[in-house]
Amino acid sequence: MNKNVISFFNKIQNIDRRYIYIVVAFSIIIPLLIPFNSRTYVTKPTEDIYKKVDSFAGDENKAVLMSFTHDASTMPELFPMEVSVLRHCFERNIKVFTICWIPAAAPLVDYALNTAREDFDVQSGVDYCNFGYKPYVLRLPIMLGMGDDIAKAVETDSQGRKVENLEIMKNIKNYDDMNLVIDFAASGSALQWITYARARFGANIAAGVTAVMVADNYPYLQTGQLMGMFRGLKGAAEYEKLVDVFAAYESEDYPNGRPFSKEVIKETRVPITGDTVPYKYKKARIGMNAQSVAHIMIIFFILLGNIGYFITRKKEL
Amino acid sequence: MKRQIPLIIIMTLGFMFVAHSFIPHKISVDFFDWFQDWAKAISPFAVSLGIMSLFMVHGTKIKRKVPNWQYSVITLAGLIFTAFAGFAWGTQSGTPYMWLFENVQMPMSATMFSLLAFYIASAAYKAFRARSAEATVLLVAAVVVMLGQVPLGAMISKWIPETSTWILNVPNLAAKRAIMIGVGLGITATSLKILLGIERTYLGGGD
Numbered sequence: 001m002n003k004n005v006i007s008f009f010n011k012i013q014n015i016d017r018r019y020i021y022i023v024v025a026f027s028i029i030i031p032l033l034i035p036f037n038s039r040t041y042v043t044k045p046t047e048d049i050y051k052k053v054d055s056f057a058g059d060e061n062k063a064v065l066m067s068f069t070h071d072a073s074t075m076p077e078l079f080p081m082e083v084s085v086l087r088h089c090f091e092r093n094i095k096v097f098t099i100c101w102i103p104a105a106a107p108l109v110d111y112a113l114n115t116a117r118e119d120f121d122v123q124s125g126v127d128y129c130n131f132g133y134k135p136y137v138l139r140l141p142i143m144l145g146m147g148d149d150i151a152k153a154v155e156t157d158s159q160g161r162k163v164e165n166l167e168i169m170k171n172i173k174n175y176d177d178m179n180l181v182i183d184f185a186a187s188g189s190a191l192q193w194i195t196y197a198r199a200r201f202g203a204n205i206a207a208g209v210t211a212v213m214v215a216d217n218y219p220y221l222q223t224g225q226l227m228g229m230f231r232g233l234k235g236a237a238e239y240e241k242l243v244d245v246f247a248a249y250e251s252e253d254y255p256n257g258r259p260f261s262k263e264v265i266k267e268t269r270v271p272i273t274g275d276t277v278p279y280k281y282k283k284a285r286i287g288m289n290a291q292s293v294a295h296i297m298i299i300f301f302i303l304l305g306n307i308g309y310f311i312t313r314k315k316e317l
Numbered sequence: 318m319k320r321q322i323p324l325i326i327i328m329t330l331g332f333m334f335v336a337h338s339f340i341p342h343k344i345s346v347d348f349f350d351w352f353q354d355w356a357k358a359i360s361p362f363a364v365s366l367g368i369m370s371l372f373m374v375h376g377t378k379i380k381r382k383v384p385n386w387q388y389s390v391i392t393l394a395g396l397i398f399t400a401f402a403g404f405a406w407g408t409q410s411g412t413p414y415m416w417l418f419e420n421v422q423m424p425m426s427a428t429m430f431s432l433l434a435f436y437i438a439s440a441a442y443k444a445f446r447a448r449s450a451e452a453t454v455l456l457v458a459a460v461v462v463m464l465g466q467v468p469l470g471a472m473i474s475k476w477i478p479e480t481s482t483w484i485l486n487v488p489n490l491a492a493k494r495a496i497m498i499g500v501g502l503g504i505t506a507t508s509l510k511i512l513l514g515i516e517r518t519y520l521g522g523g524d
Contacts, residue, residue, distance in 0.1 A: 017439040024438045038468045041478070072418070073426035107408060107418035114410045135360040141353045148346070153353070200338070211466065215489050219497060222490060234466055292467040294434060299460055301442035306456070309446045 009308035020301065027297045031289040035282075037271050038289055045221060046238040049206045049228035051260055052180055053085065054247065056094045061171045063095035063178040065146075067193070068112075069185035071104035074210050078184050079112065080236035080284035081208040084243050085182060086116035087281060090127070091247040092257055095168055097178060099131040099142075099154070101189075106133040106158075115280055125157070125166040132158025143192065147175050147201035175203035180227075184208040188216050194225045208235065233291055236284035244270045244277060320520055331512040371396065458484050 056062035066085060070078055089096040098109045109130055122128060131154045134142055145153025150172065151164035163169060172178055181203055183190040190207035197203040204227045207217050211232025220226040230236060245268045247257040258264075272282045279286075337345045375389035402413040409415065447453040464470035465481020510516035 015442075017443070020439045020442055021435045024435050028434065039472065041468060041471050043478075071426060072423040073430040075423060076427055076431070104422070107415060107422075110408065110410065110415065111419065135363065137360045137363055138356055141349075141356045144349065145353055152350075155357075215485060215493065218485055219490055219493050222486060232466070288467065292469050294438075295463045295467050296469065298438050298441050299463060301438055302445050302456065302460065305442045305445060306447055309448075 006311060009311045012304065013308045013312060024294060024297060027293045028290045031293050032286060035272055035286045036289055037269070037273055038285075038292065039269065040237050040241045040285055040288070042238045042242060042265055043231070043235075045226075045229040045231060046235050046242070047228075047260075049085075049182065049230065050088070050239060050242045050246075052204060052206070052227060053088055053094060054092060054260060056180070057092035057257075059094075061177055063097060063168075063172050063180075064089060065097045065099065065178050065181045067181060067183040067185075067189075068098065068100035068105040068109050069102065069183060069187065069189040070108075071102060072108060074186040075108065076287060077210045077233045077236065078186070078208055079108070080233070080287070081230045081239060082112045082184055083116050083280060084236060084239040084284070085208075086112060086128075087119075088239075088243045088247045090116060090120040090122050091243065093127075095172065096128045097131060097168075098128070100133050101136045101139050103133055109158075119278075124159070125161065126168055129163070129166055129168045130158040131163070132156075139192065140196065143196045144200070146178070147197065147203075150174055150178060175201040178203075180204045180206065182206045182208055184230075186210045186213060188213065190217060190220065190226060194220055198225060206230075233284050233287050237288045240281060240284050241265075241270055244281070320517070323520055324514055324517065328512060328514055331508075335512075368396075458488075 053064055056064065064085070066082065068082070086096060088094070098113065100106055100109050109132070113128065113130060117128070124130065134154070142153045151162075151169055154163050157163055157166065175181075175197060181193050181197055183193050183205065185207070186209070190205060190209070193203070193205045198205045205225065206228040207220075207226050208230035209217055209232070211234070214229070214231045217226060217229055221229050230239060242260075242265070245265055246260055249258045250256075251258075270277065272285050333348060337349050372393065375393050378386050378389040379393075399414065399417055402417060406412040406414060445456055445459070447456050461477060462481045462484055464473065465478040470477035470481065507516060511519070
């Protein structure tokens, strides 16, 4: 083999890792700064959550609980999911509760609620309720307690108001009514909901997890113990698209959103380059562009490294 | 007595919780309500303990001027200032507390987590080699799953996301389930040992 080629691959094999960092940095930063339209394919685990949440639309007797078990470090992946679910609930007039278990998540819940509610005429204690931060040691008693009486298990919301006196609690007593729990976490914390809220009280549990935690949660998804799962940023991008295409859709026939349809989702493309969709509602899809390029770069590095490895090994033999 | 009293508390409460899970009797429900009140009363002490511990650890570091003690000053200052901002102006949108969250904690935490991408890319390039049949299988699986995770995979071929899902649903699940069953059996055995007083190492003090 040409000496120059061997020498090139020898150099490449021992390249300073800082060059790799620069390439990765640009491959992430450029797609974030210059968004482009790419196709978002919706998968079943995300679709199932959407359909379940949407089935509560306009129903006074049903509610969704969003459980936050993560801090700001995993926000880029999990925050767009949370905002999308809140947006879906507000668009479709679905009662939604939020709760968090670590102190660092408390401002995050406020931030998510503030981000989503500014476009809607919704009121705390009426359309949504933030139970606020509850210490992790109380997680088990609260999880179990909500199976009997939510107002008794939680007692006060984030503003110190008695939960039982809030208007949103009308017709909402326990997991029979607050029938869907979505746990957003960078860990396997959904397992606790499965063990206590699902196994004992039959609550529907869904998880929103970071991509690295997806494999850990797959067993529960396959058995149906998790009725759906947001799989990292991809899951968030899929939900953003579903909300755009169905819940936020407005026309003469459908003034308050349209029902889910597989045909419509296949045919519809939502451009993210214009101003049609506010930035906060397309963050995950823009992030997916960066993730796509970063994945391609990593695959390219793996291939390059292996080509170099085989060429130099051949020479050694 | 120092060991017997905690042991009696754990064994009694442990069996009561097991009973509560399986017997929906009024006594069982009342017991759980009583436990809830106790748990709520105890939890603030855990926070106080955490703050005390943080002050003791970092206070000692500052006092002894150990290497990098300056970071301890920043940690304690951050704790005091954030707590003060929360108590003084509240935690709602537009307050100094939320400003700190949005402009300090959020970007700094996300920056730390995002470093992972750089390490993964560098490690993949330097170490991910098809040196053996097993390493080649791992490498091919990683490439397929990575492509299956982004829209480009589906654009290249519908088989890529399907294969990626198959990898996660079949080989991944087989391995995960095996581990989980092992862990589950271990937890059950350890729990029983604790409930029956056989396992006592959590009490400290040897044996």
